[in-house]
Amino acid sequence: MNDRAAAEGLRITILGSSSSIPRADRACSAYLIEGAGRAVIADMGTGSLSNLHRYRLAETIDAVVISHMHADHFLDVVPMRYALKYGPRSNGKRVRLLLPPGGEAMLRRLCDSFFRETADDFLDVFSVCTYDPAGETRVGDLRLRFAPGMHYIPTFAMRCTLDGISTVYSADTAPAEQIVALGRKTDLFLCEATLAPAELEFGARGHSSAAEAGAMARDGEMRKLVLTHYPSHMAEAELSSEARTQYGGEVLVADDHSQFDVGGS
Numbered sequence: 001m002n003d004r005a006a007a008e009g010l011r012i013t014i015l016g017s018s019s020s021i022p023r024a025d026r027a028c029s030a031y032l033i034e035g036a037g038r039a040v041i042a043d044m045g046t047g048s049l050s051n052l053h054r055y056r057l058a059e060t061i062d063a064v065v066i067s068h069m070h071a072d073h074f075l076d077v078v079p080m081r082y083a084l085k086y087g088p089r090s091n092g093k094r095v096r097l098l099l100p101p102g103g104e105a106m107l108r109r110l111c112d113s114f115f116r117e118t119a120d121d122f123l124d125v126f127s128v129c130t131y132d133p134a135g136e137t138r139v140g141d142l143r144l145r146f147a148p149g150m151h152y153i154p155t156f157a158m159r160c161t162l163d164g165i166s167t168v169y170s171a172d173t174a175p176a177e178q179i180v181a182l183g184r185k186t187d188l189f190l191c192e193a194t195l196a197p198a199e200l201e202f203g204a205r206g207h208s209s210a211a212e213a214g215a216m217a218r219d220g221e222m223r224k225l226v227l228t229h230y231p232s233h234m235a236e237a238e239l240s241s242e243a244r245t246q247y248g249g250e251v252l253v254a255d256d257h258s259q260f261d262v263g264g265s
């Protein structure tokens with residue numbers, strides 16, 4: 001971690017940019033947000049703990065926040081537990097594991113299915129709690145707020161703010177006014193772009209295309225758009241040009257280990 005950058009603003013490191021199918025050498029959804037001496041991971045999809053270890057040990061994370069209980073967004077909580085239980089530790093701190101409503105019961109059922117003791121024993125390295133999607137959650141000076149996405153199960157986009165600097169992560173969602181509102185004038189909008197142009201959904205929707213991500217960034221007057229959770233067969237240039245049909249600001253495409261600094265000098 002670059003302490004100087006984190007001390008002055010927010011640093012976002014992409015730990016997983018794949019959608020539900022991990023691409024070669026690319027993990028599923030996970031985003032490390034550092035600032036004011038704190039470290040939060042938004043989602044922990046498959047393979048992301050390995051990427052985290054390039055930067056930090058698991059025990060140095062203050063909180064893991066899960067947007068929704070789809071496997072590509074939370075499964076690496078399981079190896080993180082092993083890292084916290086058996087890996088190198090210099091403190092006995094429990095890492096806060098902030099789950100969406102209903103998430104704790106689901107995680108406990110999962111743990112009960114493969115762990116010979118109880119889920120309580122398995123999860124005892126974490127401080128597990130359910131966040132209030134209508135409220136604010138604080139991790140030191142980082143402030144987290146949420147908005148419901150439009151997905152197949154309950155899902156929450158999140159905004160992380162530090163002294164007026166912010167980043168917003170869409171999680172999985174179809175275009176949604178409440179996410180546009182959550183993201184209003186944010187410095188960096190991390191938005192899913194799961195759908196290729198020819199794959200637009202009909203009926204109940206749960207994902208966005210790159211052009212729809214661009215439209216949300218435009219409508220929310222967001223300052224920068226980073227596309228993530230996109231189809232493996234789409235080239236970076238194709239994704240960004242799709243988004244630019246709707247949005248005139250800067251468009252970037254996330255890759256694992258991309259880093260973005262917002263705020264500060």
Ligand SMILES: [Zn+2]
Pocket residue numbers: 019020029070072073172229
């Ligand atoms: Zn997903």
Ligand SMILES: [Zn+2]
Pocket residue numbers: 068070151172
């Ligand atoms: Zn999902």
